[in-house]
Amino acid sequence: MPRPRTHDKALRLKLLDRAGELISADGPKALSLRKLAADAGTSTTAVYSLFGSKPDLVNALYVEGFRRFGERLNAVARTGDAVADLVRLGVAYRASAQADPHLYAIMFTRSVPGFEPNAEADRLARATLEPLEDTVRRGIASGQFTDVAPEVIVVSSWGLVHGLVSLELSGNLPPKFSVSGAYEQALRANASGWLK
Amino acid sequence: MPRPRTHDKALRLKLLDRAGELISADGPKALSLRKLAADAGTSTTAVYSLFGSKPDLVNALYVEGFRRFGERLNAVARTGDAVADLVRLGVAYRASAQADPHLYAIMFTRSVPGFEPNAEADRLARATLEPLEDTVRRGIASGQFTDVAPEVIVVSSWGLVHGLVSLELSGNLPPKFSVSGAYEQALRANASGWLK
DNA sequence: TCGCGTACCGTAACACCGTTGCGTTACGCT
């Protein structure tokens, strides 16, 4: 009975792609629904029928960001040594953040006012850290790490990499500070702190 | 010859105070120049003659945030034990962030689109970490810590506390995770990783 | 003391934003 929808799945992907490009090119501030709709050859209404609102569209980007993040973390090969594995995961974490800094900003800093990840997105975000949890549990089970609650080591490691990466991306680190060199050193020291 | 200025230093402080209150109450999104001017009994022009622009006003808040931060960190009493001192500094860091989360957001996440700290503000921000640098240098000099470049340990410690605090504030941590308990444990483990 | 000059300040406009009501359009079924 109705006319066929042009606000369909294809348009949804097109908007998502273009929104990612706009943000990657000029930052979250440059993402305007009017510009986005014009670029995609549709009207701003499309965003509302497909996503609900601008924050909801950003939520979709957030989910996509964690999907890519998860892919990279899952691709990390394990050595069996817990400390070495934590270092490898940390390096992959940083590489992932640097691959798309603006997406990282959406995921971990509230750079789009009004956007809060919804419950499902939050759940996904946490699931992304599964490789990390796995590594920590193995480290404790094998007797390398002290026998504390795994979440403590997980959150500690996550906090360190997130802190270093976000300080680096926001330009808060000393100008001449070489991150690459110190990064692995810091990861190793942090992981070593949990050794028996 | 001219009329006396009412856009003076007193008004500047009033605007700064009120801007801080608005942000603390309803987040950075709620800071609008019109509302701010109305609250302070003046016009939006005042912000432009006193600060230059909205980002410049936020820059002033940024500076104020780091000033308070520095006060708290400087007030931490030293024990002489480098690990214990790093833990104390980390605890003060978290307390400071929790005392005004929205100010912390301005300082460390780009929550106000268009705002970038200027060079002078950046310099101040780094100077705030002096107590941390001092502690690390003493730890190395006394032979407790391995003999690496002090910046490496400084940035590593800063990264950990910043990462944990910002994950906590942004609600990214597991729901039932008790931060208070794990926090000091993580700080101690991280600092211990640099022991000889 | 009066009035002029001038620096200052608020009003109002501009361009833009996210959002939404509403009239139009274009299809599928009868």
Place this chain on the structure above:
DNA sequence: AGCGTAACGCAACGGTGTTACGGTACGCGA
């Protein structure tokens, strides 16, 4: 063929940061 209806885009609404401009209120010189 024509009607019902769902989907769509235009245009308006209230808001934003920013700025040009015209009125204002003072201090100094006459």
